[in-house]
Amino acid sequence: MTKILYLSLGGAAGTLSRYWLSGVAQRLAGGSFPAGTFAVNMAGCLLFGAVWGFFENRLLPGSGVRLLVLTGFMGAFTTFSTYMFETASLVKFGQIAMAMANVVGQSVAGLILVLAGIALGRLL
Secondary structure (H helix, E strand, O other): OHHHHHHHHHHHHHHHHHHHHHHHHHHHHOOOOOHHHHHHHHHHHHHHHHHHHHHHOOOOOOHHHHHHHHHHHHHHHOOHHHHHHHHHHHHHOOOHHHHHHHHHHHHHHHHHHHHHHHHHHHHO
16 A cells, blocks of 8 residues: 555656646746656656666665655656666667667657557547
């Protein structure tokens, strides 16, 4: 039950933070480019990296802290940061081709599947 509480609290904070930052960035940028989503994704990458880097050479935080911050907050704020962290890990371990396949594969497949989902939804 404690895990669910950590995930819920972190998730609620991440969702509200995403909503706020996305709205502010979009209003400031104006136009049709999704600046709000871009800002959230880039902030999420920086924040995820900073949190991971902070704990990397220290004692790992208890599972509650990891659940609250990395899974709960960051998961609700943006999963893009996890996607980029996993890609960076591949690069770090010299798996450049795998990293590029991950970026290109998820981007292309994701776009195709969103378009397919829209088409499917219109048929239903």
